[in-house]
Amino acid sequence: xxxNIFVLTGAGISAESGLGTFRDKHGDGIWARFDPMRLATxxxxxxxxxxxxxxxxxxRQNVGNARPNAAHFALARLERGLSARGDALTLVTQNIxxxxxxxxxxxxxHMHGELNKARCQMCGAVRRWTEDLGLSHACADCAxxxxxxxxxxxxxxxxxxxxxxxxxxxxxxLFVAIGTSGAVYPAAGFVAEARALGASTxxxxxxxxxxxxxxxxxxxxxxxxxxxxxxxxxxxx
Ligand code: OAD
Numbered sequence: 001x002x003x004n005i006f007v008l009t010g011a012g013i014s015a016e017s018g019l020g021t022f023r024d025k026h027g028d029g030i031w032a033r034f035d036p037m038r039l040a041t042x043x044x045x046x047x048x049x050x051x052x053x054x055x056x057x058x059x060r061q062n063v064g065n066a067r068p069n070a071a072h073f074a075l076a077r078l079e080r081g082l083s084a085r086g087d088a089l090t091l092v093t094q095n096i097x098x099x100x101x102x103x104x105x106x107x108x109x110h111m112h113g114e115l116n117k118a119r120c121q122m123c124g125a126v127r128r129w130t131e132d133l134g135l136s137h138a139c140a141d142c143a144x145x146x147x148x149x150x151x152x153x154x155x156x157x158x159x160x161x162x163x164x165x166x167x168x169x170x171x172x173x174l175f176v177a178i179g180t181s182g183a184v185y186p187a188a189g190f191v192a193e194a195r196a197l198g199a200s201t202x203x204x205x206x207x208x209x210x211x212x213x214x215x216x217x218x219x220x221x222x223x224x225x226x227x228x229x230x231x232x233x234x235x236x237x
């Protein structure tokens with residue numbers, strides 16, 4: 001039977017690339033330093049768009065200066081290795097950075113959107129956007145000025161590509177979560193869904209996630225070490 005592997009990544013996979021995580025046990029994650037209700041909700045954007053845009057401009061710059069690490073490269077190797085032998089990988093990330101793509105992953109599902117894209121609130125067009133985003137910018141599709149927003153999912157909004165994700169969960173025989181705290185739904189619920197559908201489940205993380213009890217197996221340590229080791233093992237079987 002072909003292997004269908006579902007990998008879910010979170011901020012922990014990009015931590016060693018210098019991008020901060022959102023929450024950690026020591027209280028210095030992004031959401032401990034910045035209030036998500038003032039920066040990452042549709043209401044915040046409607047109330048104070050300049051502050052929200054400046055927050056995402058700074059994050060876009062950080063991502064531009066960051067480089068993929070060994071864990072991102074290992075997942076790109078996994079995609080190539082599985083495809084060469086007729087197996088399949090579905091890579092779903094909660095991250096809005098493009099480090100998986102820059103490491104060579106060809107198919108990446110960004111369920112929380114992408115920092116390098118802007119969306120027009122008037123016509124819905126989504127386009128690549130790598131510069132700072134301002135209220136004076138016009139949409140290249142409908143020409144409306146001031147309606148562009150980061151193409152990211154904010155609190156209170158539906159994650160993207162849920163139909164594709166649901167289909168991939170149904171065919172998965174192995175589900176692996178890497179560097180995610182298991183605190184944000186619906187992503188945190190994927191493991192229980194995959195398990196109920198018969199998949200084996202494995203957590204690869206720095207420390208136990210909130211939903212750790214839903215996994216059959218756990219590997220703890222920095223992603224730059226644990227992920228390449230897991231990929232080598234898997235491709236050797
Ligand atoms: P979190 O910041 O909640 O969790 C990061 C996880 O990575 C934690 O479990 C850490 O232990 C782990 N970690 C930290 N450094 C690591 C390393 N070097 N190697 C391996 N693991 C490491 O990030 P997410 O779970 O991705 O959503 O957060 C989920 C969502 O919450 C984000 O996509 C974002 C946020 O609000 C939106 O903005 C919509």
